[in-house]
Amino acid sequence: xxxxxxxxxxxxxxxxxxxxxxxxxxxxxxxxxxxxxxxxxxxxxxxxxxxxxxxxxxxxxxxxxxxxxxxxxxxxxxxxxxxxxxxxxxxxxxxxxxxxxxxxxxxxxxxxxxxxxxxxxxxxxxxxxxxxxxxxxxxxxxxxxxxxxxxxxxxxxxxxxxxxxxxxxxxxxxxxxxxxxxxxxxxxxxxxxxxxxxxxxxxxxxxxxxxxxxxxxxxxxxxxxxxxxxxxxxxxxxxxxxxxxxxxxxxxxxxxxxxxxxxxxxxxxxxxxxxxxxxxxxxxxxxxxxxxxxxxxxxxxxxxxxxxxxxxxxxxxxxxxxxxxxxxxxxxxxxxxxxxxxxxxxxxxxxxxxxxxxxxxxxxxxxxxxxxxxxxxxxxxxxxxxxxxxxxxxxxxxxxxxxxxxxxxxxxxxxxxxxxxxxxxxxxxxxxxxxxxxxxxxxxxxxxxxxxxxxxxxxxxxxxxxxxxxxxxxxxxxxxxxxxxxxxxxxxxxxxxxxxxxxxxxxxxxxxxxxxxxxxxxxxxxxxxxxxxxxxxxxxxxxxxxxxxxxxxxxxxxxxxxxxxxxxxxxxxxxxxxxxxxxxxxxxxxxxxxxxxxxxxxxxxxxxxxxxxxxxxxxxxxxxxxxxxxxxxxxxxxxxxxxxxxxxxxxxxxxxxxxxxxxxxxxxxxxxxxxxxxxxxxxxxxxxxxxxxxxxxxxxxxxxxxxxxxxxxxxxxxxxxxxxxxxxxxxxxxxxxxxxxxxxxxxxxxxxxxxxxxxxxxxxxxxxxxxxx
Numbered sequence: 172x173x174x175x176x177x178x179x180x181x182x183x184x185x186x187x188x189x190x191x192x193x194x195x196x197x198x199x200x201x202x203x204x205x206x207x208x209x210x211x212x213x214x215x216x217x218x219x220x221x222x223x224x225x226x227x228x229x230x231x232x233x234x235x236x237x238x239x240x241x242x243x244x245x246x247x248x249x250x251x252x253x254x255x256x257x258x259x260x261x262x263x264x265x266x267x268x269x270x271x272x273x274x275x276x277x278x279x280x281x282x283x284x285x286x287x288x289x290x291x292x293x294x295x296x297x298x299x300x301x302x303x304x305x306x307x308x309x310x311x312x313x314x315x316x317x318x319x320x321x322x323x324x325x326x327x328x329x330x331x332x333x334x335x336x337x338x339x340x341x342x343x344x345x346x347x348x349x350x351x352x353x354x355x356x357x358x359x360x361x362x363x364x365x366x367x368x369x370x371x372x373x374x375x376x377x378x379x380x381x382x383x384x385x386x387x388x389x390x391x392x393x394x395x396x397x398x399x400x401x402x403x404x405x406x407x408x409x410x411x412x413x414x415x416x417x418x419x420x421x422x423x424x425x426x427x428x429x430x431x432x433x434x435x436x437x438x439x440x441x442x443x444x445x446x447x448x449x450x451x452x453x454x455x456x457x458x459x460x461x462x463x464x465x466x467x468x469x470x471x472x473x474x475x476x477x478x479x480x481x482x483x484x485x486x487x488x489x490x491x492x493x494x495x496x497x498x499x500x501x502x503x504x505x506x507x508x509x510x511x512x513x514x515x516x517x518x519x520x521x522x523x524x525x526x527x528x529x530x531x532x533x534x535x536x537x538x539x540x541x542x543x544x545x546x547x548x549x550x551x552x553x554x555x556x557x558x559x560x561x562x563x564x565x566x567x568x569x570x571x572x573x574x575x576x577x578x579x580x581x582x583x584x585x586x587x588x589x590x591x592x593x594x595x596x597x598x599x600x601x602x603x604x605x606x607x608x609x610x611x612x613x614x615x616x617x618x619x620x621x622x623x624x625x626x627x628x629x630x631x632x633x634x635x636x637x638x639x640x641x642x643x644x645x646x647x648x649x650x651x652x653x654x655x656x657x658x659x660x661x662x663x664x665x666x667x668x669x670x671x672x673x674x675x676x677x678x679x680x681x682x683x684x685x686x687x688x689x690x691x692x693x694x695x696x697x698x699x700x701x702x703x704x705x706x707x708x709x710x711x712x713x714x715x716x717x718x719x720x721x722x723x724x725x726x727x728x729x730x731x732x733x734x735x736x737x738x739x740x741x742x743x744x745x746x747x748x749x750x751x752x753x754x755x756x757x758x759x760x761x762x763x764x765x766x767x768x769x770x771x772x773x774x775x776x777x778x779x780x781x782x783x784x785x786x787x788x789x790x791x792x793x794x795x796x797x798x799x800x801x802x803x804x805x806x807x808x809x810x811x812x813x814x815x816x817x818x819x820x821x822x823x824x825x826x827x828x829x830x831x832x833x834x835x836x837x838x839x840x841x842x843x844x845x846x847x848x849x850x851x852x853x854x855x856x857x858x859x860x861x862x863x864x865x866x867x868x869x870x871x872x873x874x875x876x877x878x879x880x881x882x883x884x885x886x887x888x889x890x891x892x893x894x895x896x897x898x899x900x901x902x903x904x905x906x907x908x909x910x911x912x913x914x915x916x917x918x919x920x921x922x923x924x925x926x927x928x929x930x931x932x933x934x935x936x937x938x939x940x941x942x943x944x
Contacts, residue, residue: 227239227247227249227326229326229328229330230328230348230350232336232553232624233539234541239722240713241713242624242665242711243663243677243709244270244331244724244728244761245328245329246268246269246777247327247328248268248329249326250324254901255843255855255888256859256886257905258321258327259321260320261283261317262275262317264327265861265863265914266839266861266863266884267777268329269331269726269762269778269837269838270285270286270759270837271284271285271329272284272285272289272833272837272863272866274832276293277293277451277917280315281318283300283317284301284344284831284833285301285302285331285344286344286345286728286757286779286781287730287830288301288345288732288757289302289344289832291735292736292737292738292749293314294920294921296529296563297563297602297604297686297687298686298736298749299686300342300683301344301703302345302346302347303334303340303341303345305346305347305349306349306351306440307349307351307438308493309478309480309535310340310497310559311478312533312535312559312561313533315476315501315503315531316501318442318474319442320397320420322351322393322420322422323352323378323393324352325350325351325353326350327347329345329346330346331344332344332679332681332707332728333345333661333679333706333707335659335661335680335682336610336611336612336626336628336661337539337553337555337612337626337628340557340559340608340630341628341630341682343681343704354390354425354436355380355389355391356428358382359381360379360943360944362376362378362942362944363941364376364939366937366940368399368935368937369935370401370402371399372399372400372416372935372937373398374395374398374939375397376394377393377394378391378392378393379392379393386428387427387428387429388426388427388428390425391423391424391426392421392423394421394422395418395419395420395421398416398417398418399415401413401415402414402933403450403462403463403464403930404462405463405465405466405467406458406465407466408466412447413447413448413470414447415447416446418443418444419443420440420443421441422439423438423439424436424437425437432486432487433486434484435482436481437479437482438478438480438481439477439478439479440478441476443474444473445471446471446472448469448470448508449470450929451464451928452511452928453466453510453511453512453927454916454927455516457516461930462933465512465513465516467513467514468506468507468521468523470505470508472505473504473505474502476499477498477499478498479497480495480496480498481494481496482494488543490540490541490542492538492540493541494536495535495537496534496535498534499535502528502531504527504528505526505527505528506525507523507524507527508524509522509523509524509923509925510923520574520593521573521574522571522595523570524567525570525580526567526568527567527568527569528565529563529566530563530564531562533561534558535557536557537558539555539556540553540554540555541553551616552611552612552613553610553611553612555609555611557608557609558605558607562602562603563603565598565599565601567597569922570595571596571922572593573593577592577593578591582597585642585643590641590642594641596640596921597640597641598638598639598689599638599642600637601637602686602687604633604634605632606630606632606684608628610627610628610629611628613626620666620667621665621666621667623663623664623665625660625663626660626661627659627660628659628660629658630655630658631656632656632702633652634654634687635651635652635687636688637649638689640691640745646692647691649689649691649698651688653686653687653700655684655701655702657684659682659704660680661677661680664676664677671714671715671716672715673712674711675713676709676710677707678708679706679709682702682704682705683736685701688700688749690741690746690747690748691746692746693743694741694815694819695790695791695792695822696740696749696750697750700749703733703736703751704732704733704734705730705733706730707731708729709726709727710726710728711724711727712724712725712726719767720766720767721764722765722766723763723764724762725760725763726760729757730756730757730758731754731756734752735751735752735830737749737831738920739792740792740793742797742816742818742822743811743814743818744801747792747920752787754785754786757830757833758781759782760779761777761778763776770844771844772842774840774841774842774843776840778836778838779836779837779838781835781836783830783833784830785826785827785829787826789825790823790825791825792818792819792822793823793869793873794918795918795924795926796821797818800821801814801817825870825872829872830870831866832866832868833866834863835864835866836862836864836881837862837863837864839859839860842858843855844857848894850894852893852894853891853892854889855888855891855892856889858886859885859886859887859888860885860886862881863882863883863914864881865878876916876926877918879914879915880913882910882913884906884912884931885906886907887902887904888902888904889901889903897944898943899940899941900941901939902936903936904934906931909934910931911931911933912931913928913929913930913931915928915929
């Protein structure tokens with residue numbers, strides 16, 4: 172970060188729990204609530220023919236409030252905004268939300284970082300993400316769910332900063348909340364949508380709503396199937412496609428509301444994906460075209476996730492009781508070419524993984540009691556309890572120095588003749604986590620303009636792990652366990668300068684639990700790792716000006732970051748895992764605005780400046796440096812004593828390094844024009860520019876490997892809606908100038924430690940037609 176940007180951050184600092192929804196009810200009350208929700212998320216005023224800011228509602232602290240009245244940094248994207256920006260999943264939020272960076276990791280997972288607080292432990296099967304993910308108040312345990320589409324959603328909310336009181340299991344970075352469209356007890360309705368685009372993309376969506384018993388029982392279902400050809404190919408395999416898609420998502424939801432006091436909602440959702448491998452291009456790949464790779468092993472990935480949940484609501488008049496129970500089953504399996512090259516360009520041999528995968532089964536239970544939102548009282552409050560059980564099974568089979576004529580079978584037990592000569596590494600592991608927490612939070616209204624919020628949460632976390640490496644050929648199974656107790660919370664003060672201008676200041680603490688590593692005899696990386704905590708101080712302002720023609724929100728923050736979790740290597744081969752950096756800091760500032768301009772134009776934008784730094788001495792080992800030291804040592808592959816000595820010489824102090832995925836600057840601008848025809852039809856056009864600044868991908872900050880250059884993308888959107896409003900025709904173009912920018916880079920901390928880059932998707936042009944009834 173330049174000195175000017177750093178001082179801008181400092182100047183800005185000086186100047187500047189699942190969702191609680193309104194209870195579904197029968198009769199006219201349900202119909203009125205649906206109408207109010209439609210009005211709340213409206214962003215277009217048809218009578219003006221231009222952009223008009225409506226009253227966007229969010230579920231901050233599990234209470235429905237106006238976005239402009241929530242004392243926190245929140246971005247809310249209604250369904251219309253998601254469509255215009257071609258946001259289909261979490262990875263598409265890059266640059267649209269201040270402080271948010273979403274990058275792919277190892278091809279299959281998604282790393283979400285908010286304000287530099289992310290998920291640097293994706294290769295550990297029990298480590299948790301730093302940004303919590305919720306769908307309709309359900310805490311989604313496995314991050315594999317971030318791959319699936321935002322399907323039939325009302326809005327997506329991104330709340331930035333530690334969530335240490337009312338949300339899910341807890342989080343240090345923030346929370347991503349998806350609020351779907353709920354069953355309507357009165358209206359028969361539906362939408363059919365079909366799209367075709369470049370790379371033979373086809374995307375079909377069908378949604379329906381059926382009142383089975385009018386005013387009492389309704390079902391809503393939605394289904395999507397999306398596929399496209401690969402964005403890249405392996406030339407060594409004769410054009411084997413990479414980065415293709417073949418995904419199906421289905422959801423059914425039943426709402427029963429027999430009276431005004433009680434409602435029950437049952438949700439069942441499935442996501443299924445079956446594709447070839449992702450395109451990770453080795454930085455040593457001689458092919459100049461970023462979309463062509465020389466990998467010679469036909470990798471594949473399969474993912475499936477089930478979610479079933481029951482939500483019960485009961486209104487006691489003096490309070491509302493909610494129970495959310497969920498069962499989640501997530502599994503992914505893959506075969507990977509870890510070296511991402513062919514033998515001609517990697518003559519020392521291959522790193523082939525014929526099988527790697529995880530299966531995760533989880534249960535969650537949350538119960539909360541909330542004061543009525545309409546009560547004439549000076550105190551709003553919520554109390555609740557949360558329970559999580561999750562069990563994760565992982566298995567890896569890996570071969571090193573594999574020549575073309577050497578077999579690489581997926582073996583599940585020790586062969587009778589012992590391990591194959593080209594065997595590299597294998598592990599079987601089972602980890603379980605149990606988490607118990609209780610929380611409470613209240614907001615006291617001193618006056619209509621001045622409010623104070625305080626909340627706390629106590630969490631007890633237990634983790635047990637078992638792992639067996641190489642079928643026990645070099646040692647017995649390893650077991651480890653850890654227990655953690657954390658007290659987190661929040662205090663905030665907010666003041667309304669006017670009806671349209673509000674100031675707030677807050678302190679909050681969030682934590683991410685520790686866990687166990689899959690190692691047995693390390694010397695540097697412990698067998699367990701500690702919980703991660705973030706203490707945040709934030710000040711902000713939310714404003715409307717000129718009769719709501721301009722909305723401008725600002726936030727500045729400072730994070731005291733303790734025990735940052737990341738993947739580190741160990742001098743002893745195969746004994747790396749998650750380690751903790753004792754102390755770091757992050758500070759920065761954000762701005763988000765929207766303006767209604769003359770000639771039916773609307774301008775939206777955001778900007779973020781960030782600074783991060785490791786502030787304590789910490790000695791660690793980068794897998795790349797360790798492998799380089801081992802390669803030049805002259806040690807035999809199985810002389811662990813020799814290898815440990817030379818690998819240990821590469822240990823270094825990383826004090827002063829940046830934290831991963833903290834671009835010094837990022838932002839976006841979008842200009843939208845809406846033209847109203849005399850017959851009532853409308854034509855909307857939108858141009859967007861998204862800029863992602865440069866950042867490092869790993870905390871080791873090796874300039875040759877970790878620096879990701881900044882890049883900018885241009886996107887276009889057009890739609891036409893005839894007068895009747897039943898049909899809609901749209902055209903989307905993303906990455907218009909076909910920028911081959913690197914979106915992420917992955918250095919495998921295990922295996923032979925190769926480094927590969929992943930690129931943003933190429934230019935895509937998609938035409939869609941939709942019919943609503």
